[in-house]
Amino acid sequence: MKLESKVPGGPLEERWDRHRAEIKLVSPANKRKFDVIVVGTGLAGASAAASLAELGYKVKAFTILDSPRRSHSIAAQGGINAAKNYPNDGDSIWRLFYDTIKGGDFRSRESNVYRLAQVSANIIDQCVAQGVPFAREYGGYLSNRSFGGAQVSRTFYARGQTGQQLLLGAYGALMRQVDAGQVELYCRREMLDLVVIDGKARGIVCRNLVNGQIEPYLAHAVVLATGGYGNAYYLSTNAMNSNVTAAWRCHRRGAFFANPCFTQIHPTCIPVSGHYQSKLTLMSESLRNDGRVWVPANPGDRRPPQDIPESERDYYLERRYPSFGNLVPRDVASRAAKKVCDDGRGVGETGLAVYLDFADAIRREGVGYIQDKYGNLFEMYEKITGEDPYRVPMRIYPAVHYTMGGLWVDYNLMSTVPGLFVLGEANFSDHGANRLGASALMQGLADGYFIIPYTIGDYFAGAELGAVDENQDPVKASIEECRQRLEKLLSVRGKKSPRQFHREVGQILWDYVGMSRNAEGLRKAQSLLSEIREEYWEEVRVPGEAHMLNKHLEFAGRIADFIELGELLARDALHREESCGAHFREEFQTDEGEPLRRDDEFSYVAAWEYRGVGEEPALHKEILEFENVELATRSYK
Amino acid sequence: MSGDRREMSNKKMTIHLRIWRQEGPATEGKFVSYTVQEVSPDMSFLELLDVLNEQLIDKGDRPVEFDSDCREGICGSCGVVINGIAHGPLRATAACQLHMRHFSDGDTITVEPWRANAFPVLRDLVTDRSAFDRIIAAGGYVSVNTGQAPDAHAIPIPKDAADQAMDAAECIACGACVAACPNASAALFIAAKISQYTFLPQGHPERERRVLRMVQKMDEEGFGNCSNHGECEAVCPKEISIGTIARMRREYMKAVLKRGGTGIE
Numbered sequence: 068m069k070l071e072s073k074v075p076g077g078p079l080e081e082r083w084d085r086h087r088a089e090i091k092l093v094s095p096a097n098k099r100k101f102d103v104i105v106v107g108t109g110l111a112g113a114s115a116a117a118s119l120a121e122l123g124y125k126v127k128a129f130t131i132l133d134s135p136r137r138s139h140s141i142a143a144q145g146g147i148n149a150a151k152n153y154p155n156d157g158d159s160i161w162r163l164f165y166d167t168i169k170g171g172d173f174r175s176r177e178s179n180v181y182r183l184a185q186v187s188a189n190i191i192d193q194c195v196a197q198g199v200p201f202a203r204e205y206g207g208y209l210s211n212r213s214f215g216g217a218q219v220s221r222t223f224y225a226r227g228q229t230g231q232q233l234l235l236g237a238y239g240a241l242m243r244q245v246d247a248g249q250v251e252l253y254c255r256r257e258m259l260d261l262v263v264i265d266g267k268a269r270g271i272v273c274r275n276l277v278n279g280q281i282e283p284y285l286a287h288a289v290v291l292a293t294g295g296y297g298n299a300y301y302l303s304t305n306a307m308n309s310n311v312t313a314a315w316r317c318h319r320r321g322a323f324f325a326n327p328c329f330t331q332i333h334p335t336c337i338p339v340s341g342h343y344q345s346k347l348t349l350m351s352e353s354l355r356n357d358g359r360v361w362v363p364a365n366p367g368d369r370r371p372p373q374d375i376p377e378s379e380r381d382y383y384l385e386r387r388y389p390s391f392g393n394l395v396p397r398d399v400a401s402r403a404a405k406k407v408c409d410d411g412r413g414v415g416e417t418g419l420a421v422y423l424d425f426a427d428a429i430r431r432e433g434v435g436y437i438q439d440k441y442g443n444l445f446e447m448y449e450k451i452t453g454e455d456p457y458r459v460p461m462r463i464y465p466a467v468h469y470t471m472g473g474l475w476v477d478y479n480l481m482s483t484v485p486g487l488f489v490l491g492e493a494n495f496s497d498h499g500a501n502r503l504g505a506s507a508l509m510q511g512l513a514d515g516y517f518i519i520p521y522t523i524g525d526y527f528a529g530a531e532l533g534a535v536d537e538n539q540d541p542v543k544a545s546i547e548e549c550r551q552r553l554e555k556l557l558s559v560r561g562k563k564s565p566r567q568f569h570r571e572v573g574q575i576l577w578d579y580v581g582m583s584r585n586a587e588g589l590r591k592a593q594s595l596l597s598e599i600r601e602e603y604w605e606e607v608r609v610p611g612e613a614h615m616l617n618k619h620l621e622f623a624g625r626i627a628d629f630i631e632l633g634e635l636l637a638r639d640a641l642h643r644e645e646s647c648g649a650h651f652r653e654e655f656q657t658d659e660g661e662p663l664r665r666d667d668e669f670s671y672v673a674a675w676e677y678r679g680v681g682e683e684p685a686l687h688k689e690i691l692e693f694e695n696v697e698l699a700t701r702s703y704k
Numbered sequence: 705m706s707g708d709r710r711e712m713s714n715k716k717m718t719i720h721l722r723i724w725r726q727e728g729p730a731t732e733g734k735f736v737s738y739t740v741q742e743v744s745p746d747m748s749f750l751e752l753l754d755v756l757n758e759q760l761i762d763k764g765d766r767p768v769e770f771d772s773d774c775r776e777g778i779c780g781s782c783g784v785v786i787n788g789i790a791h792g793p794l795r796a797t798a799a800c801q802l803h804m805r806h807f808s809d810g811d812t813i814t815v816e817p818w819r820a821n822a823f824p825v826l827r828d829l830v831t832d833r834s835a836f837d838r839i840i841a842a843g844g845y846v847s848v849n850t851g852q853a854p855d856a857h858a859i860p861i862p863k864d865a866a867d868q869a870m871d872a873a874e875c876i877a878c879g880a881c882v883a884a885c886p887n888a889s890a891a892l893f894i895a896a897k898i899s900q901y902t903f904l905p906q907g908h909p910e911r912e913r914r915v916l917r918m919v920q921k922m923d924e925e926g927f928g929n930c931s932n933h934g935e936c937e938a939v940c941p942k943e944i945s946i947g948t949i950a951r952m953r954r955e956y957m958k959a960v961l962k963r964g965g966t967g968i969e
Contacts, residue, residue: 118850137779196853198846198906200869207860239845246841306773340746450801516850564761616827
């Protein structure tokens, strides 16, 4: 199968407009004849479900949580980028496009990224119209701040709760359509399989998480917006329920998985405190606007931070990257933190932390200024650590945060399974090998509000979509498979809890497929993970039964999929013999320890085709063509 | 300060728990006692329940079901009554952000689900809060379709107004306000949403319809009335002010007087 990106031709600036002019439309009267399933109700899913319903499509929206408003987009703190150029500081669609392509280390599709930058301004308009209370200046206009990888201030924010406010905007729009009868909302449902009939995505099979019933739902298309797979690493900034199962089940049904090894390790998270740790908490990148990152200049310096004089501190980001300083992209900042800790200059009990210090900003601007900008983040830090960051510097360390990889999609956001569209973090499309801060919210909402409403119509207008019903063999087979898998998980009754397995899998991925990778370690990860996969089905102990609310059964299924995904992650990382963005292969670095890209050989998207459990997947390459930007070595010095 | 913390971290505690166990909505529940040893003060309360559950699974017992997701105090999933207080003893803190350093070695902690008719218990500590979604569906939004928006700077909004809207918009819909209220009223939850829009020009054309429909929906869902106990404000993890309820009442009275009767067409 040949990957067709379906990128329209012509000048970059005109492609999306031309595409919209050329794609087919569905008339208002006919839209109501099409059913669309939207799985996931975060920014991408909720905005898509609402927008499609507003157009007249009949939508069914699904979430594993008890309400769409709890989707993990809600935890995004810092902000959302848009090329509004309100601060008059030189921003433009081109510059946002270029920063994003460069930030992604030239491993994303030009056309998609340009479109993202184009619609970014519309997102802010839409959210303001919804009553999202963005931060404002005294004149009544919107306030902006800076994020990593940019030299302009283009980030809009609502205190440290931007994701929450944007999600509540999208959720409101979704609930309005529920009220109007255009959306049927299904909460506490977990998608366990994709139903493919005559080669097209026609439905899903879910488990009702309250009573355990297996329920099929059919439609004319399926829109997947189920987020990323960072929880494969066990400890991440993802929520407890974030998982790869829906995407992985689609992969098993024919959707290619692209660039799984592009996983983002966020530099500013609260460090691990103990074995019981269930998740890690992010401290927003926006803090790097005012916080200065440092470690003691000398290894083994155990003095409290206030006792270390300026001359014996190393503000290593400012030293190594003078033009971007503390605002280098995430992958760069994370690797730099790992390096100083590996050199024995880390701080805190474990030595796996660096300081993020606000003393200068507090002296310069006053406590009130810091409180106004970051108050809730400072409170959260104090709640978790018991330390007051107004008095002592925060201790931070990198943690898994976001996954740039995901299901492969074409320009229309359709996967390799016709009728299966993938939005937001669940797809691979816009961030290349590293995502810039405040761009995830932008992409989720761009996909949901402004892209899928156009491209899904083109699919409906051109596809042959006959009637389907629950008695067709693929539906019955899928239901039976889901049921058997659950029964199998419950029947093992082994010695180890799902969480114990998850912790082991996460440790392997963190050690060998984390911030720094090499061929030997990746091979080791592969063999360890394949052993764990086999052990899992012999030793897992899942309590309770299938026909009831049973969260450990839910988790057990997700962990089985994380193990399979982990194998693919390691395989992808091993095959990509270059360093780019978040993917740092020790064998490929410059003399200064910066990543060494190998454009001649690896300027492509690696899209993997599933061939069976434990079988070698097939690699398909989408060659990335750069017609508008010059492939340059990223420099933030 | 970091020195104190290090000393504290090394001190492990023994914690006794009395936890409400209930098979399903139709069955009766009861308290069951458990003990967890080697509890770190840096552990969150929900991590303590995780550790307990691992022990229960090891023994072949059924683990305690509870909702939790972000564990950063923003998704609103978690919600348990800890020693009689919704989300526990720490002010302005959701249960997921409550750490064991606020308890002492040997403490017995009682853990219950939210108790309100409008929030039936599904199992153990898990309740059904979908009534909140239905209330939002009745009007907790600005009716604007995708693509209808003017430029974001078309309407300047005073900073104070935006800030006050944000104060109200911080609600995470956890339901602690309902759980703490002797009447199980959802007034604070609804008032927060209504207040947000009273400060903003967006959505004004539908402001009367909004407050009338949302209040009516609240009554239909079986929540009680507000009689100014103020318990809601005291337990709110986001410190939503009870002043929002006064604002909602004004908004409601204005709507009724303007439109007559219940005012809903």
